[in-house]
Amino acid sequence: MTYNEKRDKFEKNNKIPIDHREVNRRTELFLNTLKVNRPGMIVWLEKGLILKNALKNYLEEQLKKNGYFLVNTPILVDAELLKTTKHREFYQNMMFTEMKLKKENLQFRPMSCPQHILLHQQLFKQKILPKGTPAKFGEIALLGRNEPSGSLSGLERVRIMNLVDSHIFINLEQDKTLLMKELNNVLNFTIKTLEKFSIKIHQITLSVKGKGKKFSILKDQEWNELEKILNELLIINKIPFKKREGEAAFYGPKIDFEILNSHSVLTTLATIQIDPKLYSLVTKDKKKKIIIIHHSVCGTLERLIATILEQQQGNIPFWLSPIQTYVLSVTKSSSDYTTKIYQRLVDNQFRSILDVRIKLNSSYIITIGKKEEKNSTITFKKIGGKRVNGMDQAEFIYRIQKEKFFGN
Numbered sequence: 001m002t003y004n005e006k007r008d009k010f011e012k013n014n015k016i017p018i019d020h021r022e023v024n025r026r027t028e029l030f031l032n033t034l035k036v037n038r039p040g041m042i043v044w045l046e047k048g049l050i051l052k053n054a055l056k057n058y059l060e061e062q063l064k065k066n067g068y069f070l071v072n073t074p075i076l077v078d079a080e081l082l083k084t085t086k087h088r089e090f091y092q093n094m095m096f097t098e099m100k101l102k103k104e105n106l107q108f109r110p111m112s113c114p115q116h117i118l119l120h121q122q123l124f125k126q127k128i129l130p131k132g133t134p135a136k137f138g139e140i141a142l143l144g145r146n147e148p149s150g151s152l153s154g155l156e157r158v159r160i161m162n163l164v165d166s167h168i169f170i171n172l173e174q175d176k177t178l179l180m181k182e183l184n185n186v187l188n189f190t191i192k193t194l195e196k197f198s199i200k201i202h203q204i205t206l207s208v209k210g211k212g213k214k215f216s217i218l219k220d221q222e223w224n225e226l227e228k229i230l231n232e233l234l235i236i237n238k239i240p241f242k243k244r245e246g247e248a249a250f251y252g253p254k255i256d257f258e259i260l261n262s263h264s265v266l267t268t269l270a271t272i273q274i275d276p277k278l279y280s281l282v283t284k285d286k287k288k289k290i291i292i293i294h295h296s297v298c299g300t301l302e303r304l305i306a307t308i309l310e311q312q313q314g315n316i317p318f319w320l321s322p323i324q325t326y327v328l329s330v331t332k333s334s335s336d337y338t339t340k341i342y343q344r345l346v347d348n349q350f351r352s353i354l355d356v357r358i359k360l361n362s363s364y365i366i367t368i369g370k371k372e373e374k375n376s377t378i379t380f381k382k383i384g385g386k387r388v389n390g391m392d393q394a395e396f397i398y399r400i401q402k403e404k405f406f407g408n
C-alpha cells in the first residue's frame with residue numbers, strides 16, 4: 001500500500017496509524033539516512049528544528065511554572081560517577097565506551113540523575129538551593145545510549161536524545177506527607193502535559209520488583225513499601241493500571257505511560273519513579289534520608305514528536321506548527337496587499353511564509369485575489385478544514401491567536 005493510499009484509508013476509517021517516517025516525507029522535519037548521519041542520530045531540518053524548539057520552550061516554561069529550577073548539565077560525565085551510582089552496571093550493554101583522556105575518564109551519560117544529585121548536594125552546601133520545598137530540578141537533558149542497531153527506529157528509538165527530565169529531592173525527616181503530595185503534583189503535571197499534546201495513552205503500568213528483577217539496590221521490605229505508595233497514588237486518583245512484574249528500575253518501582261506506535265508496539269512516553277537510595281550512594285552521606293522522584297512528563301523530544309506525527313497523521317497542532325500560515329497571491333495585481341497581510345501575521349509572531357510557489361505543509365493557506373484586496377479581507381483554508389471566503393483581517397488574526405493559546 002502506498003503512503004497516499006494508507007493516508008486515504010486512515011482518513012476513511014481512522015484506524016490505521018502511519019509510521020512517522022512516512023509522515024515525514026510530507027512534513028520534511030528530519031533526515032534519517034546513513035549518508036549524513038549514523039544510525040540513531042537525527043539530523044533536524046529547519047522545520048523540524050522549529051518544532052523541536054517550540055516544544056522545548058513550552059516544556060521549560062511549564063517546568064518553571066510548576067516550581068522546577070531549570071538547569072543544563074553536560075552530556076559527558078566522569079566515568080567513575082556512573083560506577084558509583086550503579087548506572088554503569090545496569091546500563092552496561094547500552095553505554096558508549098569510556099573515553100580515556102590523560103587525567104580522567106569520561107563517558108556519555110545514559111541518564112542525568114547522578115549530576116542532578118551532585119548539583120543538589122553542592123547547592124545545599126552553598127545555601128543557594130532554589131526557593132521552595134522540596135528542591136526540584138528540571139532539564140531537557142541530552143543523553144547518549146548505545147541502543148542495539150536492530151532496535152533503532154526513526155525518531156522513536158535513537159542513540160542521542162533529548163529527555164525531558166526532572167528530579168524532586170524530598171527530605172522525609174522534614175515532612176512525611178510531602179512525598180504523596182509531590183507524587184500527586186507530578187501525576188497531574190504529566191496528565192496535563194500529555195493532554196496538551198493530545199497524546200492518546202494506551203495504558204498505564206506499575207512496574208514492580210516481582211520475581212523477575214535480578215539487579216536491584218534495595219531490600220525486599222523497601223520494595224514493598226515503595227510499591228504500596230505508587231499503588232495507592234494510582235488508586236486514589238482512580239487511574240486504571242496494569243501491574244508489571246520484574247520491570248521496575250534498579251533503584252525502585254515506577255509508573256509508565258505507554259503509547260501504541262504505528263506498528264502496534266507499546267513504548268513508554270512519560271514515567272514516574274521513586275528511589276530512596278541513589279542520593280546516599282552518590283553523596284556518600286548516609287545520615288541524610290532523601291528520597292528522589294525521577295520523572296519525565298513526556299519522554300524524549302524525539303519520541304514525543306514521533307508520537308504526535310503518528311497519532312495526528314502529520315497534522316501538527318497549530319501552536320507547534322513550523323509553518324502556521326502560508327500566504328499566497330493568486331493574481332499579480334494583489335501582491336502588495338498580500339505582502340501587507342503577510343507582514344501583519346509576522347508582526348503578530350506567527351510563523352509565516354509568503355507566496356513561494358512551492359507545495360508546503362502549512363496549518364493555514366491564505367489566498368489573496370482581487371476580491372479580497374477590494375474588501376480588505378482574506379480567504380483561507382485550514383488543513384483538513386473547509387475553505388472560508390472573505391474574512392475580515394482582524395477577525396482572522398483574533399481567531400488564530402485564540403487557537404495558538406487555547407487550541408481549537
Ligand SMILES: [Zn+2]
Pocket residue numbers: 111112113166167294295
Ligand atoms: Zn533520574
